[in-house]
Amino acid sequence: MKNKQVTIKDLARKLRLSVSTVSRALRNLPDINEETRRKVLELAAGLNYEPNYIAQSLINKQTRTIGVIVPIIATHFFSHALSGMNEVANEHGYHLMFCQSNESAEQEAEGIRQLASCRIDGLLISVSKQTQDAAPFEKLQQKGIPFMFFDRDLRHVTASRVIVDQYKGAFKAVEHMIQQGCQNIVHMAGPKGLSVADERLRGYKDAVEKHGLPFSPKHIVHCGKFQLDAPEAIKKLMKLQPDGIFCINDPSGVIAIQHLKTTGYCVPGDVKVVGFNGDPVAEVVEPALSTVVQPGYKVGREALKMLIRHIEEKSLETEELVLEGKLVIRKSSKMC
Amino acid sequence: MKNKQVTIKDLARKLRLSVSTVSRALRNLPDINEETRRKVLELAAGLNYEPNYIAQSLINKQTRTIGVIVPIIATHFFSHALSGMNEVANEHGYHLMFCQSNESAEQEAEGIRQLASCRIDGLLISVSKQTQDAAPFEKLQQKGIPFMFFDRDLRHVTASRVIVDQYKGAFKAVEHMIQQGCQNIVHMAGPKGLSVADERLRGYKDAVEKHGLPFSPKHIVHCGKFQLDAPEAIKKLMKLQPDGIFCINDPSGVIAIQHLKTTGYCVPGDVKVVGFNGDPVAEVVEPALSTVVQPGYKVGREALKMLIRHIEEKSLETEELVLEGKLVIRKSSKMC
DNA sequence: CTGTTAGCGCATTCAC
């Protein structure tokens, strides 16, 4: 009943063998009598022996544990990414140690430090909205702990990454709005400096300019915490009398639609709205919100696969995998 | 550049001290010259030394790591629970090792085994829809690894748990529907044998019977994977010409509303609908879906807090914390 | 105050 985890030593004693023999039997190494191995395996199963990964780690200098840091886990995208990582981790015999930064650079740095002390074999990170400083990552490098970005990255840090082409997604979305007849599209943007937000903004701007639509700094309003800032942002944007709003994500798209409806606008008749991400709410809101679906699950899978390659094949060049989001057109942006 | 994590030994050599002195200095133990400690701390910081938790674990016999197993992470409830756990883990200096069972009892058992090998200090688990067998938990007990259920539990296993009163939530929800005028309420239920689903069903049934509303086995249709089964379930249920549908969760409630609308029913005029959980989709669907909001974040927090108490105060009686969901009334169930 | 010794659970030489 007590914390009596059975050890290799217990097995050895009961079998009147040496620990090294037992160790070899357990790991199916050659140079061992079949009969002996059978006995060892049998007893191990009977006593419910489980190898102590901690002890193994100390010797092998690898924990088969991957650290993951995400800004907010309770998010459609990140929870799916984590799910994908979990999948790959299982397939390759790795474990996941998880940590949430809460969009704080400080908590993120502390998380990195903690995970380093746990001697993770590698780190997968999607940075917080605040993160600017590359120092924590440089420390990781000099400690020889491989790390990679997924989704939200730090451009000036040399590391592999698996990202989604935000620029292209945004460009496609805005061009689609133009095709549906929009003549004046505004953008409810994310926080400045955040890679994915910057890229979406760039995609919006290029599409608008390519097609000669009006543009001014007022066409863009940045939101930090969009749940709070979105309503005000929309009010500001509506002063330009736009016929299209391109929103940084789906929840803010939903807020936009709801605001427009309550203030007497018709969506998509008067104003078309497009979001970003592929959250379930986008399907459910009325009119259904067009969006650029991000392959969160796949990002998670591919990121961990790449990191494991880096870990196991040692010196590998940094690589970059760019996935694509899929524009899903729904009622909120259709010409009518 | 290589995997050169600096060790206590490196510090000792450079300082011409013994490892034990360095160890003491690092841990702020008494019996050490202030000057010596200063030097050690300084060098440690300079060389970016991080204690090797692996080595410490081997001695302390504790990893300060908690294992968490959830059925599906990409879920409003579980991702919030995880977020709450992350919070508490940070506050108490623990780490979280995460694992998803994908609603499979087999994957769950494998996850338990893996985590046990990682020598987690304790396990927090919400069981899969399939889980029946208590064996994996008994093994955990005999290994002396504390574990607890949160949300979805196995009734016949003796262990602490933090759950939400599903019975009461369901009862309140159905009674509310009756107050709003429903005379014939059907239930789109979850899988049989799953604790939370069984309890919601019980709450539904008791409320219906208490108020003398009609009831028959046909009033209940079970869904395994509701995304697939829900549409058909609704068709069956509608044969009873109900004026109220109590749904096992919000996504299925949304499906119900959408189905009703496309088949010419008015919600809540003809049929009132109530869901369960408090998913964001419930707020967004039209009409907005009444629901019983589950305190996922709090469940996570309280569960980990309780587990940590069990771990640190050793022999503690098993306890049970029952939280309450909050009935949030929206348009989908209002009398009109 | 500081150094020495031993050992956590296991893997890895090397003898036998």
Place this chain on the structure above:
DNA sequence: GTGAATGCGCTAACAG
């Protein structure tokens, strides 16, 4: 085939 010895990084007695 098998066992004894050594060490991973660190802590915990115990001497000095």
